[in-house]
Amino acid sequence: MSLINPYIFREYDIRGKVAEDFPDHVVIKLGKAFGTIVKRAGGQEIALSGDIRLTTPDLVNWFKEGVLSTGTDVINLGIIPTPVNYYSMFHLGVSGAVQITGSHNPPEFNGFKFSLDKKAFFGDDIQSLYQLIDKMDFEQGKGMEARFKILPKYKEMILEKINIERPMKVVMDCGNAAGGINGPDVFKALGIDLKELFSEPDGTFPNHHPDPTVEENLLDLIAEMKTGQYDVGLAFDGDADRxxxxxxxxxxxxxxQLIALFLPEVIENGEDILFDVKCSQALEDMINR
Incomplete structure (x- = not known):
């Protein structure tokens, strides 16, 4: 039996306080467990990347050590936003992908987001990692590491798919987090007149915490928008997936409210729409109309 906090194994990811929950031996075992799952599913390599938190480089290295020890190969993508990690599965054709990120959580937290066979890895899948670690049931081998610069390909894909039909002035608050790595570059390439706030990556988050679901973290963006010079303001969380x-x-x-704005574009012939309990009754009423 392996000593590991079972509560870090959440429904959709693995998450915890780094100092308490993610010593090197635990993270290595997490890598061993996921590498084992990939191998037993017939896969051979995964994409691995992380956010800009100060603890991320160590977690990446320890996790990579575990994966390689199972004979599973690792393509190291470096520091990138989570959506780029997801894109890598389709561009590179890898068997799985892992993003090491604390997302919107406080700086002392970090975590792991998994994908397998181009699908979400959650629920019982997450628990299967714990079960393998508990039984110390790992494949053995010697995987190989390669590095790949995915950001240019991601930018190329965005530019192929999106066309901005009118001039736009946008404020982008990256919160000193992962969105600053490529967000401003992509928006400017689309021809958007962009005002940047806190786009320099800094894992201490010196200006405000990167969680746009909390109004306090939007105050700088709101102040800039109230100057009346811009069409819209955007703020990203720690790994730029919200x-x-x-x-x-x-x-x-x-x-x-955003979903309500998008509804006319996506609703046809009465398709079902899934939304979570944090949405308002007004949205449900609009969907049912």
Whole structure:
């Protein structure tokens, strides 16, 4: 039996306080467990990347050590936003992908987001990692590491798929987090007139915490929008897989309001729509109309 905190194994990811939950031997075992799952599913290599938190480089190295020890190969993508990690599965054709990130959680936290066979890895899948570690049931081998610069390919894909039809002035608050790595570059390449806030990556998050679901973290963006010079303001979380939106008057457009704005574009012939309990009753009423 392996001593490991079972509560770090959440429904959709593995998450915990680094100092307490992720010593090197635990992270190495996490890598061994995921590498084993990939091998037993017939896979051979995974993409591995992380966010800009100060603890991420060590976690990447320890996790990689575990994966390689199972005979599974690792393509190291470096420090990138989580959506780019997901994209790598389709561009590189790897068997799985792991992003090491604390997402929107406080700086002392970090975690692991997994994908397997181009699908989400969650629920019982996450628990299977714990079970392998508990039984010390790992494949053995000697995998190989390669490095790949994925950001240029991701930018190329975005530019192929998106066309901005009118001039736009946008404020982007990256919160000194992973969104600053490629967000401003992509937006400018799309022809957007961009005002950057806190786009320099800094794992101490010196200006505000990168969680756009908390109004306090949007105050700088709101103040900039209230100058009346811009069409929209965007704020990203720690790994740039969630966004906060502020309109041209400085008002926050919350997630369920955004969904309501998108509904006319996606609803046809009465398809089912899935949303979570944090959305308002107004959204449900609009869907049912």
């Amino acid at each position: 966004v906060g939106v502020v309109d041209e008057t400085g008002d926050i457009i919350w997630a369920d």
